[in-house]
Amino acid sequence: MEQDLPEQAGNTIAMLGRAYSLLGFQIVDGVVGAGFPQKPSHSAVFGQISREGNRLSELARGANMTPQAMGELVDELEELGYVERRPDPTDRRAKLIVLTPRGHECIAAGIATIQGIEERIDQVLGAKGHAELRRLLGKLLTTD
Template sequence: MTQDPVEQAANTIAMLGRAYSLLGFRIVDGVVGAGFPQKPSHSAVFAQIRPEGSRLTALARGANISPQAMGELVDELEDLGYVQRRPDPSDRRAKLITLTARGQECIAAGISTIEGIEEHIAQVLGPRGHAELRRLLSELLAGG
């Protein structure tokens, strides 16, 4: 059963999906524009990595992808100079994925971009509309 684009736009799930995709691309565009090349899929690492570093398995679990897929993303980010693998001090057999200085700068560019997007949302919806959107999304997310 296929729906025409007008019907799809009225579907809440489709609208949330489109908003998620659009915002994800805007964040990547902002970060790339700030001089930090990357792909949208790299956000799976940046969104999960802890300041002290994370094991690959924890990154994969948090992003809900396989360790193999996460390993490929980490390899790509390592090649770009954003992350590095280091021995885990609590278990020398394990590796921690940690941000490099360039990776920290990339995250700062992402945060700056997100703040700009938040300002745009507030301009479009107004302060009360923005607050209501946040409240409703929080309620939706808390409901599981």
């Protein structure tokens, strides 16, 4: 029995996916426009790296990626001057991925871009609508 494919325009999952992609590209565009070249895939690192740094395996697990794929992203970010590998003070065999000063500046540009997007959402939905959107998304994300 052949099933009908869901209508993409009215499908909630498709709409959330499109919003995620659109907003992700807007963040990258803002950061690149501020003078910090990067790719959307780099958000897998920038979105979760801690101030103290992280092991590659932690970053990979947090992004639901293989360590090899995460290693490629870290290599690219290292070439761009955003991160560096340092010895882990708790384990001499391990390395920590840490932000460079340029990496911190890049994240600051990302935060400023996100704040601008949040303001745009306020303009489009109004403060109450934006708060309701956040409440509903929070509910979706915490439902088991």
